Amino acid sequence: MTTTATSALADSELPRLRLDVAPLLLLPILALLALPLVGSFPTWVTLTIAGLAMGMMIFIMASGLTLVFGLMDVLNFGHGAFVSVGAFTATLVLLPMQGWMQADSVLLNLSALGLAIALAVLVTGALGWAFERVIIIPVYGQHLKQILITMGGMIVAEQMIHVIWGPDQIPLPLPASFRGVLLFGDVAVEKYRLLAVAVGLIVFAAMFLVLNRTKVGLLIRAGVENSEMVEALGYRIRRLFVGVFVAGSALAGLGGVLWGLYREMLTAAMGSDLMVPVFIVIIIGGLGSVGGCFIGAMLVALVANYAGFLAPKIALVSNILLMVSILLWRPQGLFPVAKR
Amino acid sequence: MMLSRMFSGDFPRSRFLALMLLVAFAGLTLAPFLFPGARALNVAATICVFIVLVASYDLLLGYTGIVSFAHTMFYGIGAYGVGLSLYSVGPTWGAVFMGLTIALILSLVLALVIGLFSLRVKAIFYAMITLAVASAFAVLASQLSDFTGGEDGRTFGVPEVLRPGFRLIDAEVFGTAINGKLITYYLVFFSALALFLLLLRVVNSPFGRVLQAIRENDFRAEALGYRTVVYRTLANCLSAVTATLAGALMALWLRYTGPQTTLSLTIMMDILLIVVIGGMGTLYGAAIGSALFILAQNYLQALMRQASEGLAAVPVLANLFHPDRWLLWLGVLFVLSVYYFPSGIVGKLRGRK
Numbered sequence: 229m230t231t232t233a234t235s236a237l238a239d240s241e242l243p244r245l246r247l248d249v250a251p252l253l254l255l256p257i258l259a260l261l262a263l264p265l266v267g268s269f270p271t272w273v274t275l276t277i278a279g280l281a282m283g284m285m286i287f288i289m290a291s292g293l294t295l296v297f298g299l300m301d302v303l304n305f306g307h308g309a310f311v312s313v314g315a316f317t318a319t320l321v322l323l324p325m326q327g328w329m330q331a332d333s334v335l336l337n338l339s340a341l342g343l344a345i346a347l348a349v350l351v352t353g354a355l356g357w358a359f360e361r362v363i364i365i366p367v368y369g370q371h372l373k374q375i376l377i378t379m380g381g382m383i384v385a386e387q388m389i390h391v392i393w394g395p396d397q398i399p400l401p402l403p404a405s406f407r408g409v410l411l412f413g414d415v416a417v418e419k420y421r422l423l424a425v426a427v428g429l430i431v432f433a434a435m436f437l438v439l440n441r442t443k444v445g446l447l448i449r450a451g452v453e454n455s456e457m458v459e460a461l462g463y464r465i466r467r468l469f470v471g472v473f474v475a476g477s478a479l480a481g482l483g484g485v486l487w488g489l490y491r492e493m494l495t496a497a498m499g500s501d502l503m504v505p506v507f508i509v510i511i512i513g514g515l516g517s518v519g520g521c522f523i524g525a526m527l528v529a530l531v532a533n534y535a536g537f538l539a540p541k542i543a544l545v546s547n548i549l550l551m552v553s554i555l556l557w558r559p560q561g562l563f564p565v566a567k568r
Numbered sequence: 569m570m571l572s573r574m575f576s577g578d579f580p581r582s583r584f585l586a587l588m589l590l591v592a593f594a595g596l597t598l599a600p601f602l603f604p605g606a607r608a609l610n611v612a613a614t615i616c617v618f619i620v621l622v623a624s625y626d627l628l629l630g631y632t633g634i635v636s637f638a639h640t641m642f643y644g645i646g647a648y649g650v651g652l653s654l655y656s657v658g659p660t661w662g663a664v665f666m667g668l669t670i671a672l673i674l675s676l677v678l679a680l681v682i683g684l685f686s687l688r689v690k691a692i693f694y695a696m697i698t699l700a701v702a703s704a705f706a707v708l709a710s711q712l713s714d715f716t717g718g719e720d721g722r723t724f725g726v727p728e729v730l731r732p733g734f735r736l737i738d739a740e741v742f743g744t745a746i747n748g749k750l751i752t753y754y755l756v757f758f759s760a761l762a763l764f765l766l767l768l769r770v771v772n773s774p775f776g777r778v779l780q781a782i783r784e785n786d787f788r789a790e791a792l793g794y795r796t797v798v799y800r801t802l803a804n805c806l807s808a809v810t811a812t813l814a815g816a817l818m819a820l821w822l823r824y825t826g827p828q829t830t831l832s833l834t835i836m837m838d839i840l841l842i843v844v845i846g847g848m849g850t851l852y853g854a855a856i857g858s859a860l861f862i863l864a865q866n867y868l869q870a871l872m873r874q875a876s877e878g879l880a881a882v883p884v885l886a887n888l889f890h891p892d893r894w895l896l897w898l899g900v901l902f903v904l905s906v907y908y909f910p911s912g913i914v915g916k917l918r919g920r921k
Contacts, residue, residue, distance in 0.1 A: 303692045366907060371692050373906055375635045376844060380903040383837065387896030391888055500833075504703045507696040515693075541711055548704045551697075552685075 251523050251562040258527065262534045270414040275533045281421035283529030284428020285490065289483035290506045290513075290521050291435060292476020298452040298516020298565055300469045302364060303371070306378040307480055307506070308499030309385035310352045314481025315488030315498065316393050317351045318344040319400060329403045337403035341489075348485045349478040356477025360470055382500060389496040398494040424486055431479070432522055439518060448472060452516050452565055505532075508547050512554045514561025523562055527554075574765060576772040580852055582917040589852060592859045596757060600750050601742050607866075613753055615862045616760040617818045622842045623767050623854040624810035629840075630848035631771055632803045633783035637836055638682065638698035641705045642675045642808040644830035646815025648709065649674070651722050651825030659725035668816050672809060679808035683801035706831040721826020730755070730820065756817045763810060768851055770806065779803055780849075837895075841902050847912025856913055869894055 259276055266272045293307045321344040322329060328340040363381045367373040406420045439445035451458045451465055459465045480499075487502065488494050509528050513520025528547055535546035542549075554562065572579075580586040592615075595602065599612035621643055628634045649671025650664055657663035686697045709716050716722065726748075728734060734748035744750065770776055781789040782796050790796050819825050829835075838861065846857020869891040876889040888896070909916050 303696075305695075363903070372629075372633055372635060373910075375692065375695050376840070376906050377903060379837075379840065380899050380906065383895060383899035384903065387893055387899060391890075391893060391896065395890075395892060504700050508700050511693070511696055545704045545708060548700060551700065555685075 248563065251520070254562075255523065255526055255530070258530055258534075262530075265538055266534065270416065271537070273415045274417060275537055276530065277417050277421055277425070279530035279533035280526065281418075281424040281428075281490075281529075282533065283526040284425050284432075285483050285486050286502070286505055286509055286529060287522050287525035288428060288431050288486065289480050289502060290509045290525055291431075291518055292472075292479040293506060294510040294513065294516055294521045295448070295452075295472050295518060296469075296476050297510070299448060299455065299465075299472055301369070302374055304359075304364070304378045305375055305503070306359070306363075306380075306382035306385065307476075308501075308503040309382045310356060310477045310480035311484035311487065311499030311502055312389055312494075312496055313355060313385065313499075314348040314352045314484030315400075315494050316389055316398070316496075317348045317481070318485040318488060319393070319398055319494065320344075321347050322400060323398075329401070332404055334405045337405045341403060345482055345485050348481045352481025352484070353474045353478035356474045356480075357470065359477070360473045364473075386496045386500065393496075400488050400492055400494055402489055402492060420490065424490065427482075427486060431482070435518060444468070444471075505529075505547060508551050510561075512551055512561055514558075514563040514565055516565035517561065517563040520561055520563035576765075576769045578768060578772045578851075580914075580918075582914075585852060585856070585914060585917040588856055588917075592855060599757075600753055601744050604744060609749070609753060611862060611866050613756050613821045614818075615859050616756050617814050617821065618839075618842070618858040618862055619855050620760045620763045620767075620814040620817070621811055622839055622846070622858050623764055623851045624807045624814065625839050626843050626848065626851060626854045627767060627771065627779075627803060627807045627810075629843055630850065630853070631776060631783060632779045632800060633786075634687070634800060634804065635692075635695040636698045636804070636807075637695060637833075638702040638705075639807070639811055639839055640831055640833070640836045641698075641702040642679065642811035643815040643818075643835070644705070644709065644827075645671045645675050645678075646812035646817075647819040647825045647830040648716060648815075649812070650816040650819040651724055652716065654726065654819075655717075655722045655724040659727050661727050664727065664816075664820070668813075671812050671816065675808045675812040676805055679805045680801065683804040684797075687797055687800045687804065702831075702836070703833070706827060706833075709831055710827045717826070719827060721824060721829070723824045726752070726820060726823055752821055756821050759813070759817055763813060764851065764855065767810065771851060775799070775802075783849075841898055843912075844902055845898075845905050845912055847914030847916075848910065850911070850914045853912045853914040860913075864894075 262275075263269070263272050266275060289307070289311055293304060297303050322340065325340045325343070328336045331337065359381060363377055364374070367377050402420055406423055409416045409418050410422070437445075439449060447458060447463055447468055451468060455465050458468075484499065487498065491498070505528055509524040510521055511524075512527065513522070513524035527550060531546050531550050532543060536543040558564065580589055596612055596616060600609055603609070603612070621639070625636075625639050628636050628639070646668070650667040653663045653667025653670070657666065682698065682701060686694045710719050713719075725731070729748060730752045731748040734751070735746065737746050740746070771779070778789065778794050778799050781792070781794070782799055786796050789799075815830060818830065822829065842857040842861045843854060845861070846855075847853025872889050872891045872894055876891065879889055905912060911919075
């Protein structure tokens with residue numbers, strides 16, 4: 229009796245997905261908790277915006293990785309190489325175009341930056357395609373080999389950067405109109421961080437729309453849930469996967485440009501150094517979940533910034549503590565993806 | 569019979585491999601007499617330590633199928649344990665053993681916690697978590713500079729017997745002085761040999777067979793009644809403890825401990841390269857791999873320098889052969905070996921017969 233009753237209910241109206249708000253509340257709670265600890269309001273605002281900017285950049289780099297893992301069960305340990313390559317490719321545009329970069333015009337600055345980002349995204353996207361073709365195809369479904377092979381790919385890519393751009397660090401000055409700070413009363417905010425937050429929000433919004441409002445997005449989400457079923461329904465999951473991999477690599481390249489300008493100094497190892505926070509972010513968020521990745525990136529960056537101010541000694545261990553406490557609460561990450 | 573017990577019944581099973589091992593063994597045994605000079609002896613000692621370090625990593629990667637990036641952390645704990653203890657207490661054997669004990673306990677606890685925490689889930693999860701923990705540990709070691717000496721590390725004295733100034737007998741043997749450096753070398757050599765044979769015993773025991781079963785098919789191993797989590801965690805702890813001992817040997821040999829020599833990710837990469845190129849799932853691969861790798865690291869770069877200078881006229885090619893770029897070629901070799909001969913040098917030699 230009861231079974232027929234519930235099935236009748238299910239027929240008439242699909243139960244709405246329950247919105248999981250607890251992880252969403254973590255961010256404001258964390259920020260508010262930090263306020264009394266930091267003490268002064270302007271410092272708190274500066275720290276929070278710095279954290280958000282850093283979080284946006286980490287999110288841009290991590291989102292592709294988590295999607296690729298969710299969709300095809302491939303974890304690319306060489307993802308950091310795309311970050312470095314993106315940043316170094318940008319120098320090909322930015323260094324010769326110092327005239328536009330140092331000009332006192334927001335438009336010229338932005339167009340130089342836009343050109344650099346376009347080139348970086350193109351190059352890393354193409355590299356991602358090649359990487360997928362050459363490196364990853366033979367090792368589908370074999371985690372151990374994937375880790376080894378992508379790690380090897382990263383070593384080679386990093387060394388190739390040395391071969392092409394030389395072994396030295398490359399300084400990369402910010403465009404003229406994004407240097408310095410904006411003052412709102414007592415609150416000082418670096419201009420470049422605002423730009424980073426804006427770019428991050430645009431990327432997140434675009435991704436959110438593509439994933440939730442388009443057919444490709446629907447297929448990707450369905451693929452993350454159950455790729456065999458998507459294939460059985462007649463869609464070519466392979467092609468979808470290549471697309472996501474290329475997009476993820478291109479995003480890593482974009483993140484690399486932003487991060488390189490943020491640090492104003494490029495090293496070939498910058499990408500692999502970032503892999504640690506990136507991995508922590510995707511573990512916290514739940515492997516395969518873009519929303520979780522976003523929240524995770526913000527959490528990691530905010531905690532790192534607050535801890536860096538309050539207790540510099542433990543700042544770099546703070547990420548680990550954060551990860552452990554989140555995993556104790558939700559062992560599969562904030563937003564567990566059904567299949568894994 | 570005697571030999572069979574020593575090798576735990578696991579022979580090289582290839583004539584050429586046996587020859588290579590014999591050459592390596594003889595070379596290392598007689599290194600102080602065959603190759604005089606501080607540099608050559610240093611290379612030999614490094615090979616000994618790396619054989620243990622890489623073999624213990626092979627226990628994880630090759631035998632159990634776990635990818636860990638925290639191996640240098642345990643190596644570093646051993647080196648720092650002995651180093652800091654000698655630095656703060658003074659050069660006595662008591663300090664060595666105290667430091668070693670603390671380091672072993674710390675390694676064991678860390679390995680246990682990380683293992684129980686993350687070995688229940690997928691291999692990939694464990695790889696990421698160990699990478700995060702190890703990098704946090706490296707940062708911690710360089711940040712707590714009052715205690716660890718920060719980036720500069722610590723230089724310390726070793727017990728009287730191990731100092732270069734110490735003479736066991738005044739006469740020279742085959743033109744080599746029997747001093748503390750020599751004694752330290754043999755301490756390192758025999759400890760490494762003992763640890764290697766011990767590991768060989770472990771992987772050929774019933775316990776080792778279970779680990780291999782888990783590597784091949786963990787689901788089936790579980791179905792046969794083996795608690796895979798327990799076995800994985802035990803393997804993890806065993807490997808961590810061995811790495812700690814290797815670190816302690818390295819500290820005694822170098823009389824110095826710093827982040828660059830023990831904790832850096834570069835060393836982790838080296839270990840990974842050696843295991844895969846040497847041959848996963850066979851300890852002889854670790855031995856051959858370490859010997860070849862360390863020799864190449866120390867002597868091949870000179871060759872590359874010549875090649876680079878010879879090609880100075882061709883801009884990109886000269887860069888490709890620059891001695892600092894030798895990792896590039898190793899990386900390529902690494903990727904190719906994962907694809908085409910996953911069992912490494914040893915597997916290739918055994919397959920030839």
